[in-house]
Amino acid sequence: MQLIKNAKVLIAGKLVQRDVLIAGQKIAQVAENITSAEAEVFEANGAFLTNGLVDVHVHFREPGFEYKETIATGSAAAARGGFTTVVAMPNLNPVPDNATRVTSQVALNEANGVVHVAQYGAISAGLTEQTISDIAGMSAAGAVAFSNDGKGVQTADTMLQAMQAAARVNKPLVAHLEDDSLLHGGVMNAGDTAQSLGLPGITGLAESAQLARDLVIAQATGVHYHVAHISTKTSVNLVRIAKSQGVRVTAEVSPHHLLLADTDIKGDNALFKMNPPLRSEEDRQAVLAGLLDGTIDMVATDHAPHGTDEKAQSFMSAPFGITGIETSFQLLYTHLVKSGVMTLETLIQRMLDAPVAAFGLQAPTQIAAGQTADLVLFDLAARDTIAEADFKSLGKNTPFVGWSVYGRTVATWVDGDIVYQP
Template identity: 75%
Template sequence: MQLIKNAKILEDSHLVTRDVLIDGKKIVKVSENNNLKVDTFDAKGAFLSSGLVDVHVHFREPGFDYKETIATGSQAAARGGFTTVIAMPNLNPVPDTAERIAAQIKLNETNGTVHVKQYGAVSADLIASKISDISGMSAAGAVAFSNDGKGVQTADTMLQAMVAAAKADKPLVAHLEDDSLLHGGVMNAGKQSKKLEIPGITGLAESSQLARDLMLAKATGVHYHVAHISTKESVALVRIAKLQGVNVTAEVSPHHLLLSDTDIKGDNALFKMNPPLRSQADRQAVLAGLLDGTIDMIATDHAPHGTAEKNKPFREAPFGITGIETSFQLLYTHLVRSGVMTLETLLQRMISAPIASFKLEAPTEIKPGETADLALFDLEHQKTISVDKFKSKGKNTPFIGWQVYGNTLATWVDGQLVYQSL
């Protein structure tokens, strides 16, 4: 047994001090002043939560181990306070068959510090027009399906995938990007792209494909999930679709909540991600969508890259930034402490909503009988985001040097302490 003493937890929207007793993988008692003589961790008044859940991460193994591995990615997740994540399939080989899914799940379980669930690819190598064996991959353990990093270019391919995913009762997750509308763009098309003389990507590349998919989702009844939503038009489309009864959920990434294209002051690829940072109006729209429930959850789109490739000019560097070690901290600091949303709402968007939407076996409350997947956060003391502290191989983030509260002090997975800050 082990005892976490003097932790603040949320009960009925109020922070109260409790001791949490763990036996094996489970919480067995939540009480005041538990003085059992067992292995004890003194939380010293820090905030204890169920572990965070991220439905969108890139752990890069196999195929791109120099960027990240399952070990380093999951250690980074633990440092961020996450205990369950779902890993995207843009790997080499792509997990696009039942056999490859089974092998990837075994690799995740062997090398993961946290619970690493796995996406299956919608189509072979993420680009084929013929869909993969979604039924077989589902039976092998895939929790959802996506071609993340690539938009599904034809309506017929997406329709076939939705029919198969609906039959398997699994979410179909869309990276929205119409290749015919990209025109070589690498940042948001607008005043800032013109000022910097960097080719722009219009928001239509996202929203036009979303409109197509929502009609297909309505026809098939599939659980359709929008990855990293970024434009005001996309938020409006999801809002309307929900009113019409479409089974659609959506996620937004922390960088789209906190940054806009005006933050890109020069040729700095740390600000290059896909979808790109949009306008200030788009940023305000996705924040409003998150607050009113149109956008269901927050997902990091943790996308580590090698330092050398991210040091290339904006046009040449790969898309993507890291996020799993900084997301709760940034959002707690800039949304909760500023009064934009409550701590309870932030946790709902980072724990309860992803668990419910993706039908994950993970705890949403700290109570007896729940799995002891837990994270302890320091809400009182400010620290600076420094890549020197990162567990991830990827150091590619525009948030370096930002001052944040909510830093992770400790993380438990299945009752085992897997991360503790020094």
Template identity: 75%
Template structure:
């Protein structure tokens, strides 16, 4: 039995002092003052206690790319960030594109992780085949959703058949939007900055044109269609119109697209290379506006670790991708909530409630008696500097190193067990 004393939790938009008593994976009491003689005491010292964060878009790289990340290091990184539930993408080797491979991946996830990992199945074999995978079989094997993340679905018929199958099993289909014919070997957003740096650009049309196609197909099939890492003003407008028309669409945005733009890329630094790329300031402002008004439902990190040698290469040669799961809440609390752009209540909705609701996840949305004790404790009052030596992830590939942040994670509980603590003295 554990007793968290002197925490602050969010109730009706206000931070209030509460004690939380935990027994057998569950919260059994939440009150202003709880006493329990035989409980192990954790003194929160006035820090902020939340339900565990949820990320519907991570890459843990195992099997196939263990030098970048493993399920163990990825789950430790998630716990460090305050996340207790994540959804893992299928761009692995082998790709979980059959029922047997999905079942095998889920078994590996459960064996190696200290948090809850739900698994995507691949839309098509090896993420590239035009014929769809056995979506019904993968669903029965435990896949919670389907995606070819890392690859855009290039043919309309492949996407249509995938939508029909996903609708049949009532599972979301998450789209990485990328029309290969419009890429032209680009490595950053096409615009004045790419021209200034003499780097090949990727037009926003590569995303938005495929989104427009998919929204028409989603309307016809009734599938729950989820837009991964939305990045352009046009895409936000398309999702807004689609929702007004009653299309069953949700969307996510990543912290780097909220906080950074292509103008932040001032030299050949591949830590700024991600897919989709950092867009214009107008695009960045549009995704922030979409997040605030609910057009964009949730925040997802697209945590994509790479080896140091890979990201040390030139912008043209380095792989796309940025780590993010250890810094996302902290960066967004600092730059959205502390600045007055967004309330803490809205941020938690976008990082907990909305993803749980959209993906029908068995995870707690709030702290109350009877709920699973998946919790995270954050220090909202003191600043720290983001430093690579503090990362649990193998990947250090982020341009946010050196940024000052509030919201450091103090401790994370999964099923009532502490899976991360930094022993920080408040």
């Protein structure tokens, strides 16, 4: 048994002192003052206790790309970031694009993950074929959602068939929006910064044009359609309109699109290269407004580790993607909550309650007796400087190194066991 003493928990939008008794994998009691002769005491010293955060968009790279990340290192990074449940994307080798491969991947995640690692199945073979995969079979094998993340679905008929199949099993169809015919070799957002750096740009139309197509098909099929890493003002407006018309659509935004714009790119530094790219300041303000008003339902990190040598290349040749799962809560708490842009309650709703509800995950969203003890303790007063040396992830590729942040993770529990402590 463990007894967490003197924690602060959110009740009706206010932080109040509570003790939490853990017995086995479950919370046994929550009260203002608990005493137990048998329990090992963990002194919280007034730190903020919440259920573990949930990230529906991570890349753990195993199998196939273990030099970038493994399930063990990725899940350790998740625990350090305060996450106890994540959903891993299928751009692996082999791609989990049939029931047998999904079964194998689910088992691998369970064997090697220190947090709960749920799994996506691929919409189509190899993420690129026009014929859809066996979505019903993958669903039965344990896939919680379906995506070709990293590749946009290029034909409307493929998307129609995928949405119909996902609707039949009542699981989310998650879209990486990217019309290949509109890319033209771009590596960053099309605009003044790209021109000044002499780099080819990616227009926002590559995202929003495909989104408009998909929303019409989603309305026709009734599928739960989820927009990955939304990045443009036009896309936010399209989702807002679709929701008003009853389309079953949810959306996520990544921390880097909330905090950075293409004007923050001062040179040929591939740590700022991600897909979708950092957009204009107007787009950044639009996605932030969308998160605040609920048009965008949740935050998801798109944690995308790469080898150090890969990201040391130029913008033209380096791979897209940055890490994020270890820094997301601290960055957003510091720059959105401490600054007064949003409340702590809203941030937790966007990083926990919303993803659990949208994806039908088993993660707990209440600190109450009988609930699974998936918990994280954040010291909101502790100030840190983001440093590569502290990362549990193999990937060090983030432009946020050196930033000053608050909200240090003190401890993370999964099924009642401590899986992270500094």
